[in-house]
Amino acid sequence: MKVFPAVHYSMGGLWVDFEANASGDIVQGSPRNQATSIPGLYASGECEYQYHGANRLGANSLLSCIYAGMITGPAMVSCIQGLERTSDDAPSSLFEAARSEEQKSFQAIMDCDGDENPYVIHWELGDAMLDDVTVERFNDKIQKVDDQIGEWRERANRIGIPDGEAWSNQMAFFTRHLRGMIELASVIAKGAIRRDESRGAHFKPDFPERDDENWLKTTRASWSEDGPTFEYEPVDVSIIEPRKRSYVQDGAASAAAKKIEKGEGK
Numbered sequence: 001m002k003v004f005p006a007v008h009y010s011m012g013g014l015w016v017d018f019e020a021n022a023s024g025d026i027v028q029g030s031p032r033n034q035a036t037s038i039p040g041l042y043a044s045g046e047c048e049y050q051y052h053g054a055n056r057l058g059a060n061s062l063l064s065c066i067y068a069g070m071i072t073g074p075a076m077v078s079c080i081q082g083l084e085r086t087s088d089d090a091p092s093s094l095f096e097a098a099r100s101e102e103q104k105s106f107q108a109i110m111d112c113d114g115d116e117n118p119y120v121i122h123w124e125l126g127d128a129m130l131d132d133v134t135v136e137r138f139n140d141k142i143q144k145v146d147d148q149i150g151e152w153r154e155r156a157n158r159i160g161i162p163d164g165e166a167w168s169n170q171m172a173f174f175t176r177h178l179r180g181m182i183e184l185a186s187v188i189a190k191g192a193i194r195r196d197e198s199r200g201a202h203f204k205p206d207f208p209e210r211d212d213e214n215w216l217k218t219t220r221a222s223w224s225e226d227g228p229t230f231e232y233e234p235v236d237v238s239i240i241e242p243r244k245r246s247y248v249q250d251g252a253a254s255a256a257a258k259k260i261e262k263g264e265g266k
């Protein structure tokens with residue numbers, strides 16, 4: 001049997017907002033809770049980045065999908081109630097223009113008559129990401145993958161769609177998804193190169209220690225025409241002070257754990 005690290009959970013996802021009061025508690029019903037950067041679009045669960053950091057700790061996903069789901073409902077209700085205009089007030093030409101833009105972009109995929117196969121590109125992309133941008137990471141190897149991403153992006157524009165039927169055309173749908181996957185892979189690779197430390201499930205043998213001084217922050221990528229741009233967001237550690245997570249309890253960690261058990265620690 002081959003034993004190897006498998007991707008079981010996505011660490012990272014869509015950026016979402018929240019509103020906290022002065023004591024740090026979530027403001028229930030705030031329209032900001034779980035709102036993405038696209039007005040009116042909310043995300044909760046596996047698809048968003050909240051609650052888990054560089055590691056997928058047991059039951060974090062339950063926190064993420066059940067708790068975030070619970071606060072997202074009231075947030076969406078507040079958002080709708082706070083709207084000055086509804087979609088009924090918008091001219092139908094707005095929706096028609098958006099539909100026509102989407103139809104054009106789908107038609108452009110349907111018209112692809114190149115010599116590339118999207119499933120082959122996907123296979124190569126997946127293989128490279130799994131080999132070099134998963135748990136063990138070396139900057140030179142990640143850079144190589146990022147360079148290749150440019151080639152896959154270019155090849156994805158030379159795909160051939162042999163089936164001319166628009167309805168349920170799996171290859172056309174897949175090509176559309178693949179282009180998104182390529183952009184996301186580029187975000188992951190570029191974000192990984194910048195972070196010179198080891199944290200959670202991300203291990204750089206050249207930088208084996210966690211570096212809180214420089215890297216106790218969340219990587220936030222935004223889309224731009226020229227590729228992803230990066231910013232960093234501080235992590236709120238006011239309730240639980242970070243300490244080394246280790247299976248071998250060192251003196252400081254076990255003293256801190258004992259304090260928490262006795263209700264003395266933060």
Ligand SMILES: Cc1cc2nc3c(=O)[nH]c(=O)nc-3n(C[C@H](O)[C@H](O)[C@H](O)COP(=O)(O)OP(=O)(O)OC[C@H]3O[C@@H](n4cnc5c(N)ncnc54)[C@H](O)[C@@H]3O)c2cc1C
Nearest residue numbers: 007008009044045046047057058059060061062063064065
């Ligand atoms: C093998 C495995 C083991 C796991 N073990 C644990 C564990 O022990 N503990 C733990 O806490 N977590 C665990 N997780 C993670 C956890 O199961 C997930 O994070 C969680 O179920 C995600 O819930 P969700 O509702 O956010 O997303 P999902 O459960 O993925 O729900 C998304 C839903 O959206 C639907 N959908 C997708 N696209 C569309 C569309 N275009 N239109 C309409 N619907 C759409 C999908 O069909 C799906 O029903 C595990 C995950 C895996 C894969």
